[in-house]
Amino acid sequence: MVKKSKTISKKEKSTRREKENKKLDELKQRIEDLTPEEYKTYTNFNELPLTADLLKGLERSGFVKLTEIQKLAIPECLKSHDILAAAKTGSGKTLSFLIPVVEKLIFESWSDMDGLGALIITPTRELAVQIYEVLLKIGKFTQLSAGLVIGGKDYAFEKDRVGRVNILIGTPGRLLQHMDESATLQTNNLQMLVLDEADRILDMGFRKTLDAILGQLPATRQTLLFSATQTKSVGDLARLSMIEPKYINANLANGGKGGEEMSLPESLEQSYVVVPLNEKLSLLWSFIKSHLKAKILVFVSSSKQVHFIYEIFRKLQPGIPLMKLHGRQKQKARLETSVKFTQSKNCCLFATDVVARGLDFPAIDWVIQLDCPEDVPTYIHRVGRCARFGRQGKSMLMLMPSEEEGFVSQLSSKNVEVKKLNIKGSKKKNIQPQIQSLCFNSAELKYLGQKAFISYCKSVIIQKNKAVFKIDELPLDLFASSLGLPGMPKLKLPKKTSDLTDEARLKLKEKKNENRKLKSLDNANDNGEIEDKDKKVRTKYDKMFERKNQDVLSEHYMKLNAELKGDEESEDDDDFLKVKRRVDEVKNSELPELEINTSKRAMKKALSRKLTAMGSEKGAKLVFDDEGKSHPVYELDDEETFLKQEPEKVKSEFLLAEREKMTMQDEVDKGVAKDKRAEKKRKRKELERHMNGDYSDDSEDEGPFVATLGTPQNSDDENDEEIPDLVNDLEVSDSESAEDGPDKKKQKKWFESDKYKERDQEDEGILEIEQPETIDDLEALTLKLME
Numbered sequence: 001m002v003k004k005s006k007t008i009s010k011k012e013k014s015t016r017r018e019k020e021n022k023k024l025d026e027l028k029q030r031i032e033d034l035t036p037e038e039y040k041t042y043t044n045f046n047e048l049p050l051t052a053d054l055l056k057g058l059e060r061s062g063f064v065k066l067t068e069i070q071k072l073a074i075p076e077c078l079k080s081h082d083i084l085a086a087a088k089t090g091s092g093k094t095l096s097f098l099i100p101v102v103e104k105l106i107f108e109s110w111s112d113m114d115g116l117g118a119l120i121i122t123p124t125r126e127l128a129v130q131i132y133e134v135l136l137k138i139g140k141f142t143q144l145s146a147g148l149v150i151g152g153k154d155y156a157f158e159k160d161r162v163g164r165v166n167i168l169i170g171t172p173g174r175l176l177q178h179m180d181e182s183a184t185l186q187t188n189n190l191q192m193l194v195l196d197e198a199d200r201i202l203d204m205g206f207r208k209t210l211d212a213i214l215g216q217l218p219a220t221r222q223t224l225l226f227s228a229t230q231t232k233s234v235g236d237l238a239r240l241s242m243i244e245p246k247y248i249n250a251n252l253a254n255g256g257k258g259g260e261e262m263s264l265p266e267s268l269e270q271s272y273v274v275v276p277l278n279e280k281l282s283l284l285w286s287f288i289k290s291h292l293k294a295k296i297l298v299f300v301s302s303s304k305q306v307h308f309i310y311e312i313f314r315k316l317q318p319g320i321p322l323m324k325l326h327g328r329q330k331q332k333a334r335l336e337t338s339v340k341f342t343q344s345k346n347c348c349l350f351a352t353d354v355v356a357r358g359l360d361f362p363a364i365d366w367v368i369q370l371d372c373p374e375d376v377p378t379y380i381h382r383v384g385r386c387a388r389f390g391r392q393g394k395s396m397l398m399l400m401p402s403e404e405e406g407f408v409s410q411l412s413s414k415n416v417e418v419k420k421l422n423i424k425g426s427k428k429k430n431i432q433p434q435i436q437s438l439c440f441n442s443a444e445l446k447y448l449g450q451k452a453f454i455s456y457c458k459s460v461i462i463q464k465n466k467a468v469f470k471i472d473e474l475p476l477d478l479f480a481s482s483l484g485l486p487g488m489p490k491l492k493l494p495k496k497t498s499d500l501t502d503e504a505r506l507k508l509k510e511k512k513n514e515n516r517k518l519k520s521l522d523n524a525n526d527n528g529e530i531e532d533k534d535k536k537v538r539t540k541y542d543k544m545f546e547r548k549n550q551d552v553l554s555e556h557y558m559k560l561n562a563e564l565k566g567d568e569e570s571e572d573d574d575d576f577l578k579v580k581r582r583v584d585e586v587k588n589s590e591l592p593e594l595e596i597n598t599s600k601r602a603m604k605k606a607l608s609r610k611l612t613a614m615g616s617e618k619g620a621k622l623v624f625d626d627e628g629k630s631h632p633v634y635e636l637d638d639e640e641t642f643l644k645q646e647p648e649k650v651k652s653e654f655l656l657a658e659r660e661k662m663t664m665q666d667e668v669d670k671g672v673a674k675d676k677r678a679e680k681k682r683k684r685k686e687l688e689r690h691m692n693g694d695y696s697d698d699s700e701d702e703g704p705f706v707a708t709l710g711t712p713q714n715s716d717d718e719n720d721e722e723i724p725d726l727v728n729d730l731e732v733s734d735s736e737s738a739e740d741g742p743d744k745k746k747q748k749k750w751f752e753s754d755k756y757k758e759r760d761q762e763d764e765g766i767l768e769i770e771q772p773e774t775i776d777d778l779e780a781l782t783l784k785l786m787e
């Protein structure tokens, strides 16, 4: 039997269109007539004058009741006002701007021909992904297309498609890159600009990039600014060309704690402890060990610290899954960690402030701040990662004695009351010896520790808030020991930390946020591809020698590197915080081994020898008497001097030092023995292979050395240093791109998977869609949304 296809006549079509237009006109009228008195009484989304397609998307996504900020902001945004909105963390700001964005374009009957209609800018990639996910869910039944400017696709692919989306979400650097480079991206028709976490985007670090973006947008657009901590700077508003903006503060409306602008959820329990810098890691360890069933988010100041703590704790095995997330990771790793952390019930994530803003991880039990945040807004955003949308959550801030007074008073001046906790001595376990032992046995860990030390010092020095951050009062030598370092890395600190001018600080922030890919586009070819002129295979050791701040690695490597580089000055531009160089001491005799043989195995052997040498007895120090005879130093001490040194103390110190040496030597011996066993095994296998007539090259086989020195993450993160901060590649899809794009196969396959089951629903052909888990999922979902 031939199925009759239902064709719609032209007349039917135009009647349908007329009906739709009539409905839209009615809605527009309702919006115009809507008064605050009226909308303040609303409780559900369906009371708002919203289009049926969007209401359906909201309902299917489980959004029924309005939150305070949604009730107040959505009607005013729909009325086309410029908006400055503030509301507590986790109170539903995302929907407050996404709903008006979608509605605005529907009211304007926006189509692919109209180009970019709305631009949503976020400070971090993870936040952009989250907003994109929410948009896909609620916009499922609309005809609009959306694009996400984030990692993984090649530039030419993006360039073609970026011009065909209606709503674009991204981070400032990558957006600007597309505005500058993609001819298809036309912004002159833009209706709406949204800055989520506006104060962060407007802050000094993003200033130049944002100004360049704003310069390309039409002034007639509507502008929405959302954050938990809002700017009211007149200068900022002028920069954004906002016209008589409406201030909406949901915190004041529902009487948040203290009626403050920066109030926090009532369900959040906040506390702080006072702990010296050198005891922080031990305290963190003890905390984690006593909360193995919790979901914990730990904030530290820098990527290097995250990396180091993660590696150390991983080796010490606390008994809870550990993760790390920071801006120097590859985009893929960042997204994978976000997904994993979202899904985990008990785990501990070490992160930088890249996670502090806007990210919505479900059910975090504890937010721990290992390092003091730069200001109160940052504190609020960090603790706001838990106790979201009515859930319970706890936070603990670690303050050093020198920070306590300053920061606690700054918190209370903003009505943020934090309870002081005293940790019982018995609850604390000192893990310094274990960290020292780990660093002693691993040059890589020691290197990470040194980098972590420098990054932390740098993060303190660049702070403006001198009532809290006082580098001169920190026990830096003890801190270095707590990171397992044999001594303090040699830092050249500015004479007075106040020497750092605002301009220097601004430069540093800008440098931190700058899109290195954008910068490198200067060297791009016509397709926008960046050509690596010196492309060659780089070994782990090449990377080691290419690292910035080489000097902290060890004197041995430092000397080698200086010689190899012909004593060039490093390009490290941290001119206020430089490590002193000692290149003059290099001897040629030290070079041949590395110059000639850099195969992995040879390097492993060399390092193993180095470790052995480090553990072995050093030559004894001798002094010479008048007759030229040598004696051990202690022999020549007279009794009086000897007694002055408190013999008992000297004896116990000597015994302790010897015991430590023996423990360390034992570890080294074990390592050497293991190496030898592995080498024997390799030789035996090689012999067997040769006997079987196999003479293939085996120079790249992985031996035990890799297992001792590095970790899979390490090698990743070495690359990370090279990776642009905002490597965001676009994932845009529309029906056309799905037909002809290179990813067609992949997308098709994705739709065939049982994740996205099509379900016939009488007249609508509704898609039942599970939560997307990967970027590919998202991409395909976008496609479906636009079909």
Ligand SMILES: Nc1ncnc2c1ncn2[C@@H]1O[C@H](COP(=O)(O)OP(=O)(O)OP(=O)(O)O)[C@@H](O)[C@H]1O
Pocket: 062, 063, 064, 065, 066, 067, 070, 087, 088, 089, 090, 091, 092, 093, 094, 095, 227, 228, 357, 358, 359, 360, 384, 385, 388, 389
């Ligand atoms: N009306 C609603 N009904 C049910 N859940 C909601 C509603 N609005 C938001 N949520 C949920 O509340 C959580 C927090 O929302 P959202 O991320 O928008 O908060 P936010 O105010 O932007 O937080 P932050 O200041 O940290 O960025 C999300 O999981 C979201 O799905």
